Each structure stands twice: as structure tokens, then as C-alpha cells.
Amino acid sequence: MSPPQLVVGVDIAAASFMAAWARPGHAPSTPQPFDQTPAGFASFQKQLATAGVAPDATLVVLEATGSYWVALAVELHSAGYRVAVANPAHVHNYAKSLPRRGKTDGLDARLLTQFGLERQLASWTPPPAVYHELRQRLVARDGLLTMRQQARNQLHALEQWPVRVAAVQQQMTAVIASLDEQVRTLEQAITAVLADGAWAASAAHLQSIPGLGMVTAAWLLVGTVNFTTCASAQAAANSAGLVPLERQSGTSIRGRPSIGHGGNGRVRTALYMATLSAARYNPVIKTFYTRLREAGKPAKVARCAAARKLLHLAFAVVTKAQDFDPSYQKTPVVSLG
Incomplete structure (x- = not known):
């Protein structure tokens, strides 16, 4: 793939994002703010179009911090832009190597632009639907397991006291039973996705390895x-x-x-x-x-x-x-x- 003709650095937050861009060999532009909304995304793409560079020759660099970057990355990828999602640790270490002291959203956008100009970043592609079907259920399962262990610990602590309130113990026991049922439901759904989803063949091969189970x-x-x-x-x-x-x-x-x-x-x-x-x-x-x-x-x-x-x-x-x-x-x- 040919080097990008325009590199755009985006520092993104919950409600807005800052963007700066530069051509190879030039300093990053003055950062500009945009709203983290469909209208803001459209305004951002309109601004990029004024640079006169085709979307497939434009590289947009974002950090994979939280999940705020996802909507913009998907929107830009669908519009034909090259998107790179940088590891925050790599960007942080790169920033430490530069003689800069301040930290603002605008400075971070310029930093990401410079990072994209100097590094050969791989283009990001949105994962298929089956990825989300599995990942969201797996993350939810982990969360439920954590809550269930917390509830068990609380129930165990209550049982150590000489005075025990039966109603409280019953409530905690009901919470644990409810979490057990929710975990079972999620595991059944995960099993179904592995058996019938787009990755069913790979899942079957993996589970043929002794010791490697569904989760x-x-x-x-x-x-x-x-x-x-x-x-x-x-x-x-x-x-x-x-x-x-x-x-x-x-x-x-x-x-x-x-x-x-x-x-x-x-x-x-x-x-x-x-x-x-x-x-x-x-x-x-x-x-x-x-x-x-x-x-x-x-x-x-x-x-x-x-x-x-x-x-x-x-x-x-x-x-x-x-x-x-x-x-x-x-x-x-x-x-x-």
C-alpha cells in the first residue's frame, strides 16, 4: 500500500474530538474541534475534503482508549478512509521521547498526526458481526461472575455474625441464584454462536484440543x-x-x-x-x-x-x-x- 498523502490525528472524548492534519514533510495544522455526533462526523469529513486528498490516500490515526473512538472509526472506514487505531502505550512512550511539556486535546491531536507521519501504521478493519456477538456476551459473563463472587463474599461475611437477619440472607441468596441463571443463559448463547456462527468451523477445531473448552x-x-x-x-x-x-x-x-x-x-x-x-x-x-x-x-x-x-x-x-x-x-x- 502506498504511503498516505495526508495524515490526520484525532484525540477523541465522550462528546467531542480534536483533529489536526498534515502532509508528509509539513508540520501539523492548527487543531480544530468537532462534535462526537453524526453531524460532527459529517462536518469533519467535509473539512478533510478541502485538503484535496482522496479518502483512500488519507490516514486517520486514533487511540484505542475506551470505546469513544469506535463510532468515528467505523464511519470513516465506511467512507473509504484509511483508519489506524494506535496502542495508547505506544503513543504514550512516543510522547515521552519528544521535548514537550504541555498536554491538551489539541496537542494530543498534533502528537497523533506526527506519530502517524513517522510510523508505518497498519490499517484497521472493523471486525465481523460474530465478533461482537461473542465479545459482548463474554464481557457480560465476566461482569456477572465478578458480581456473583462479590455476592457470595457478602453472604459469607454475614454468616460470621452471631446475629443473622434471615431476610437479608434470603435476598443475597436470591441475588446469587439470579446471577447463576444469567451466567447459564449467556453460556448457552455463546455455545450457540460458536456452533452456528460464522466461526463455527474454527470453534470446532479449537474445542477438539483436550483442555480447551468453550469459554x-x-x-x-x-x-x-x-x-x-x-x-x-x-x-x-x-x-x-x-x-x-x-x-x-x-x-x-x-x-x-x-x-x-x-x-x-x-x-x-x-x-x-x-x-x-x-x-x-x-x-x-x-x-x-x-x-x-x-x-x-x-x-x-x-x-x-x-x-x-x-x-x-x-x-x-x-x-x-x-x-x-x-x-x-x-x-x-x-x-x-
């Missing part, structure tokens, strides 16, 4: 958009934050490699929890995990390595469109006699 398969598909956002299994592991990072400098810093806190934490957690079962029932993961433990690796280190191995298996079965085969990598013994 983990759904999070993997959502976190990787059906493994279309990563070109390799290693890239998928990097995206999930499961690749150990070296920490060494000269003779003074020699820290242990660790996975850190970067990457998709929800996918990483799902895979880590899946290893609890996979290390017992998946022949590939069991052998791998056992070997690491026997070599003296701590349990958490071995589980993180097993989670990465599990992700490699998931990438393989989806990209090759075949079910898990535990004997796939085994080499037959050739007799020399």
Missing part, C-alpha cells in the same frame, strides 16, 4: 479475530503476552526473563486457566508440562510455557483447518534390521 475457544477467536490478526503462532503468543522478555544490560542488570504485563490479558488468563486441565488430559501439553517441572521449573513458569504451547496448537488447528491430532508430530520408527 477459552471463544476468547481466542475474539482476541485474534479468528486468528486473522497474527501472521504466525509466535505473533499470536506475542499478542497474548506469553513470550518471555529478556532483561539484561552490561554486567549490572541480569534479571530473569518474564512475560510481563503486556498483551491481551484476558486471552492470557483464559489460556493459563486452560492449562489446569490440559496439563492432565492433553497428551502433548502433559508431556511438555511434566518435562518442565522435572527440570526444576516453578509451577507458574511451567504453566505459562504450557499456555504458550496451547496457543501454538490452537493457531495450528485453525489455520490448517483440521482437528487436533496428538500424534501429528510423532516420527515413525524406521527399522534398520
Whole structure:
């Protein structure tokens, strides 16, 4: 794809956004405000048209902070603009490298413009409908599980007192029962989407891996958009934050490699929890995990390595469109006699 002829930086908020733009080799323009409404989006596109650059030659850079950016990104993508959704951590670190002191919406818009001019940013494409059908149910399920645990903790705390109000206990028990039912309903809906949705084939391949269940398969598909956002299994592991990072400098810093806190934490957690079962029932993961433990690796280190191995298996079965085969990598013994 040819370099953009115009780069637009957008700092977006709940009710409005600031935008600045520049051609390569030029300084960003004076930031201008627009409303976070359909009318504001139309006014923004009208203003961009005055630059005389076609939408497919214009790159609009936004930060993936919260969800305020989504409506504008979808609108611009539908209009033919190239949209890049930048990682806020990358932008933050880039800003620290510049000799600037102030922070305003206008300065941030200019910063994003400069960031887009200097970096080769990948174009963003809206995910398909099945992504939203799964992700919203998965996020809702996580929220309900958190509320259910809070209710259980409150009920447990009430039961420790010598004086117990039966009506309060009944209310808390009813709340827990209601949350149980809502979780079951969501899980049934997730199962139905995995079985009948656009990603049904991939979901079936993933769930053929022992230890990888419905929830983990759904999070993997959502976190990787059906493994279309990563070109390799290693890239998928990097995206999930499961690749150990070296920490060494000269003779003074020699820290242990660790996975850190970067990457998709929800996918990483799902895979880590899946290893609890996979290390017992998946022949590939069991052998791998056992070997690491026997070599003296701590349990958490071995589980993180097993989670990465599990992700490699998931990438393989989806990209090759075949079910898990535990004997796939085994080499037959050739007799020399």
C-alpha cells in the first residue's frame, strides 16, 4: 500500500474530538474541534475534503482508549478512509521521547498526526458481526461472575455474625441464584454462536484440543479475530503476552526473563486457566508440562510455557483447518534390521 498523502490525528472524548492534519514533510495544522455526533462526523469529513486528498490516500490515526473512538472509526472506514487505531502505550512512550511539556486535546491531536507521519501504521478493519456477538456476551459473563463472587463474599461475611437477619440472607441468596441463571443463559448463547456462527468451523477445531473448552475457544477467536490478526503462532503468543522478555544490560542488570504485563490479558488468563486441565488430559501439553517441572521449573513458569504451547496448537488447528491430532508430530520408527 502506498504511503498516505495526508495524515490526520484525532484525540477523541465522550462528546467531542480534536483533529489536526498534515502532509508528509509539513508540520501539523492548527487543531480544530468537532462534535462526537453524526453531524460532527459529517462536518469533519467535509473539512478533510478541502485538503484535496482522496479518502483512500488519507490516514486517520486514533487511540484505542475506551470505546469513544469506535463510532468515528467505523464511519470513516465506511467512507473509504484509511483508519489506524494506535496502542495508547505506544503513543504514550512516543510522547515521552519528544521535548514537550504541555498536554491538551489539541496537542494530543498534533502528537497523533506526527506519530502517524513517522510510523508505518497498519490499517484497521472493523471486525465481523460474530465478533461482537461473542465479545459482548463474554464481557457480560465476566461482569456477572465478578458480581456473583462479590455476592457470595457478602453472604459469607454475614454468616460470621452471631446475629443473622434471615431476610437479608434470603435476598443475597436470591441475588446469587439470579446471577447463576444469567451466567447459564449467556453460556448457552455463546455455545450457540460458536456452533452456528460464522466461526463455527474454527470453534470446532479449537474445542477438539483436550483442555480447551468453550469459554477459552471463544476468547481466542475474539482476541485474534479468528486468528486473522497474527501472521504466525509466535505473533499470536506475542499478542497474548506469553513470550518471555529478556532483561539484561552490561554486567549490572541480569534479571530473569518474564512475560510481563503486556498483551491481551484476558486471552492470557483464559489460556493459563486452560492449562489446569490440559496439563492432565492433553497428551502433548502433559508431556511438555511434566518435562518442565522435572527440570526444576516453578509451577507458574511451567504453566505459562504450557499456555504458550496451547496457543501454538490452537493457531495450528485453525489455520490448517483440521482437528487436533496428538500424534501429528510423532516420527515413525524406521527399522534398520
